[in-house]
Amino acid sequence: MQNLLQQIHSPEDLRDLSTNDLPELAKELRQFIINIVATKEGHLGASLGVVELTIALHYTFNTPNDQLIWDVGHQAYGHKILTGRRDQFHTNRQLGGISGFPKREESEYDSFGVGHASTSISAALGMAIASKIKGDTEKQHIAVIGDASIAGGMAFEGLNHAGVTDANILVILNDNAIGIDPSVGALKQYLTNVKKGTQKRNNIIKALNFDYSGPIDGHDFEALLKELKRLKNTKGPKFLHVITTKGKGLKQAEADQVKYHAPGKFDAKTGDLITKAKVKQPPKYQDVFGHTIVELAKTNPKIVGITPAMPTGSSLKFMMEAMPDRAFDVGIAEQHAVTLAAGMATQGLIPFCNIYSTFLQRAYDQIIHDVALQKLPVIFCLDRAGLVGADGATHHGVFDLSYLRCIPNLIIFAPRNEIELRNIMYTVQLELDAPIAIRYPRGIGVTINWKQPFESIEIGKGSCLKEGQKLAVLSIGNMAKNVTEAIENLEVSHYDMRFVKPLDETLLYHIFKSHHTIVTVEDNTIKGGFGSAILEFAAQHSYNNTVKVLGIPDTFIEHGSTAELQQAVGLDTNSLKALFESLL
Numbered sequence: 001m002q003n004l005l006q007q008i009h010s011p012e013d014l015r016d017l018s019t020n021d022l023p024e025l026a027k028e029l030r031q032f033i034i035n036i037v038a039t040k041e042g043h044l045g046a047s048l049g050v051v052e053l054t055i056a057l058h059y060t061f062n063t064p065n066d067q068l069i070w071d072v073g074h075q076a077y078g079h080k081i082l083t084g085r086r087d088q089f090h091t092n093r094q095l096g097g098i099s100g101f102p103k104r105e106e107s108e109y110d111s112f113g114v115g116h117a118s119t120s121i122s123a124a125l126g127m128a129i130a131s132k133i134k135g136d137t138e139k140q141h142i143a144v145i146g147d148a149s150i151a152g153g154m155a156f157e158g159l160n161h162a163g164v165t166d167a168n169i170l171v172i173l174n175d176n177a178i179g180i181d182p183s184v185g186a187l188k189q190y191l192t193n194v195k196k197g198t199q200k201r202n203n204i205i206k207a208l209n210f211d212y213s214g215p216i217d218g219h220d221f222e223a224l225l226k227e228l229k230r231l232k233n234t235k236g237p238k239f240l241h242v243i244t245t246k247g248k249g250l251k252q253a254e255a256d257q258v259k260y261h262a263p264g265k266f267d268a269k270t271g272d273l274i275t276k277a278k279v280k281q282p283p284k285y286q287d288v289f290g291h292t293i294v295e296l297a298k299t300n301p302k303i304v305g306i307t308p309a310m311p312t313g314s315s316l317k318f319m320m321e322a323m324p325d326r327a328f329d330v331g332i333a334e335q336h337a338v339t340l341a342a343g344m345a346t347q348g349l350i351p352f353c354n355i356y357s358t359f360l361q362r363a364y365d366q367i368i369h370d371v372a373l374q375k376l377p378v379i380f381c382l383d384r385a386g387l388v389g390a391d392g393a394t395h396h397g398v399f400d401l402s403y404l405r406c407i408p409n410l411i412i413f414a415p416r417n418e419i420e421l422r423n424i425m426y427t428v429q430l431e432l433d434a435p436i437a438i439r440y441p442r443g444i445g446v447t448i449n450w451k452q453p454f455e456s457i458e459i460g461k462g463s464c465l466k467e468g469q470k471l472a473v474l475s476i477g478n479m480a481k482n483v484t485e486a487i488e489n490l491e492v493s494h495y496d497m498r499f500v501k502p503l504d505e506t507l508l509y510h511i512f513k514s515h516h517t518i519v520t521v522e523d524n525t526i527k528g529g530f531g532s533a534i535l536e537f538a539a540q541h542s543y544n545n546t547v548k549v550l551g552i553p554d555t556f557i558e559h560g561s562t563a564e565l566q567q568a569v570g571l572d573t574n575s576l577k578a579l580f581e582s583l584l
């Protein structure tokens with residue numbers, strides 16, 4: 001029976017509880033999270049790990065006046081439930097429901113919108129400096145950041161700045177020794193030594209002028225409340241090191257922390273994963289990348305693989321297992337990943353730098369200044385391009401074609417299926433004199449028998465999938481699937497342009513001469529993307545065919561299943577079919 005949790009409508013109710021009630025509340029909150037995530041899916045382990053910390057923070061601090069910022073925000077389910085969203089929590093990450101991440105417009109308790117890592121310290125410091133300027137000396141600003149996220153460059157930049165201010169900022173390091181995959185790097189080793197007590201004297205956080213305390217047990221209310229109370233009454237930059245267990249309270253989630261980061265559906269009672277019936281399905285694009293790079297690297301010793309903290313998500317883990325000396329997880333460090341690849345390329349290595357489309361946004365200048373300007377043949381594999389579904393606005397990879405297309409020297413390719421992904425990977429490791437971005441979507445593709453013998457792809461060459469009349473549909477990447485289905489019974493031409501840059505101009509001359517109307521289809525923002533490239537081509541060559549550009553509208557797309565979101569923006573098969581019919 002859930003009793004205490006039902007009484008909490010806001011942190012004010014929580015603050016009315018006696019400290020003796022808090023362990024029972026933690027138990028109920030944990031079970032509530034488990035029950036809902038078991039059926040609705042989402043991030044599990046991180047929120048389970050900070051249940052006590054979440055309660056202790058809202059209990060001690062005067063939220064929402066005191067500003068609480070969760071780094072990444074995938075651990076904030078408890079925070080959402082305690083701050084008035086308990087009854088909406090079953091809609092978490094669903095279309096029209098609450099977001100899986102803190103979001104300012106959703107609640108006054110969500111002080112800062114998040115989803116990408118390593119932002120919390122800078123944001124909290126900004127708020128703390130603002131409070132100071134406004135003369136509010138009592139207000140507290142708290143950043144809760146994980147051990148993997150604190151290794152991100154911006155977190156260091158924030159610490160470096162905070163240490164020379166007298167701003168009221170409290171950084172809480174939630175150290176569970178794991179990100180999505182095990183944390184990496186020298187900082188991780190340092191934190192392990194701190195926990196073992198072998199690094200007492202050379203504390204790097206103290207050296208940066210923080211009031212450092214810890215490490216303390218993040219599941220022990222007594223220790224948490226005592227220390228948070230002290231810190232609440234301490235001015236200036238403070239740093240509390242808290243040790244927690246990711247997945248705490250669910251046996252399987254503690255035992256397999258990687259799988260239970262976001263486990264999909266599971267049995268809330270036993271914790272066992274609910275596995276789908278084994279029907280043969282096409283592979284996930286990420287696995288095609290992961291297996292193909294291993295296959296290629298076996299014969300090409302120059303190939304190296306790089307991932308910033310996503311070995312499982314990108315499937316680079318296969319290469320890390322098979323060739324640990326040639327595959328690198330560099331932690332949450334997208335900027336470093338890109339320039340590391342650039343450095344390797346200068347020395348004749350062939351770096352495959354695999355980054356989710358949305359996270360590559362973090363390394364924009366590195367792509368321009370360190371890679372493209374020097375025309376270094378780095379192979380960017382952009383996973384999770386297009387609409388990604390339930391992670392929503394922070395994670396959709398819908399800007400890459402636009403932000404990459406304007407960069408000189410960069411080739412941009414989008415495979416329409418797994419075989420094309422394999423073949424382009426094969427092609428570019430044979431010979432490449434410029435950087436290339438290969439963007440592909442989240443999830444499964446379309447080809448069951450994907451492991452076909454390699455074939456080279458001619459750079460800049462599109463292909464005709466169907467010849468029709470009057471109307472030509474030009475798709476890029478996996479949008480070919482919906483288009484193919486939509487035109488099944490229509491006399492419409494379909495071209496898979498494959499390359500957004502360079503465009504296949506020979507093919508375009510033919511298309512513009514032989515069709516009256518051209519429709520472009522992409523799962524990228526309409527502004528500046530593939531369709532814009534076709535419009536530029538038309539203008540440059542004074543074609544006055546009707547050109548209609550379909551893609552993501554100029555607004556942030558929220559969460560929902562990918563199918564629902566495609567429908568919402570008119571990119572699903574039925575919407576496309578209706579549109580094509582109206583143009584015939």
Ligand SMILES: Cc1ncc(C[n+]2csc(CCOP(=O)(O)OP(=O)(O)O)c2C)c(N)n1
Binds near residue numbers: 072146148174181246
């Ligand atoms: C810039 C960026 N890169 C990568 C990710 C993907 N990502 C989400 S959570 C996570 C691991 C976070 O680990 P940690 O900070 O230790 O928090 P924990 O999950 O352990 O609570 C990663 C790599 C991201 N959200 N943002």
Ligand SMILES: CC(=O)[C@@H](O)[C@H](O)COP(=O)(O)O
Binds near residue numbers: 072180262313384391
């Ligand atoms: C919070 C975060 O950024 C990741 O956990 C992300 O949700 C992973 O996305 P995939 O599920 O597509 O790997």
Ligand SMILES: [Mg+2]
Binds near residue numbers: 146174177
């Ligand atoms: Mg962690």
